[in-house]
């Protein structure tokens with residue numbers, strides 16, 4: 083069973099990224115994978131200190147192990163100021179390299195209030211993962227005007243859910259090909 087780590091790519095509490103990441107978690111469960119959600123809003127607060135790069139606190143260890151043990155990563159990234167959130171870059175910078183991302187299949191979902199659905203954020207992030215030799219899954223999903231994409235019952239609209247499911251199916255096949 084493939085372990086898929088889904089990263090909700092902001093530490094903003096109550097973020098829509100977190101909601102979308104939980105929808106994606108459900109999809110991977112339904113597809114028979116073993117998903118795990120890492121919501122950056124739950125990052126331990128003691129990581130924000132200058133000596134963190136040399137001395138990783140025990141509270142961070144489970145986060146690092148989750149990424150290292152995953153077969154694939156799904157990054158749900160909101161657009162903040164025309165790029166991806168600083169909290170996400172901080173998290174990436176705390177992960178051991180090269181082993182966290184080298185040859186790791188990575189898939190992207192962009193979400194934004196604006197009309198481009200975090201295209202800029204995803205493309206900037208692809209540059210980072212490409213630099214780290216990740217295997218980038220080319221089928222990206224962009225969710226623009228996200229506040230209009232969640233209905234009055236708090237559910238993601240069915241057409242968007244279907245796009246995320248298509249992507250997830252394709253991503254599992256991509257991982258299978260790379261890791262068989």
Ligand SMILES: Cc1cc2nc3c(=O)[nH]c(=O)nc-3n(C[C@H](O)[C@H](O)[C@H](O)COP(=O)(O)O)c2cc1C
Nearest residue numbers: 092094097098099160161162163164193194195196
């Ligand atoms: C600091 C910050 C900067 C943002 N910058 C942008 C932006 O550049 N473009 C955009 O479309 N939306 C922007 N937004 C709105 C987010 O896209 C919106 O909050 C959306 O719900 C996704 O982010 P969330 O996961 O934090 O909810 C910004 C939001 C925050 C908190």
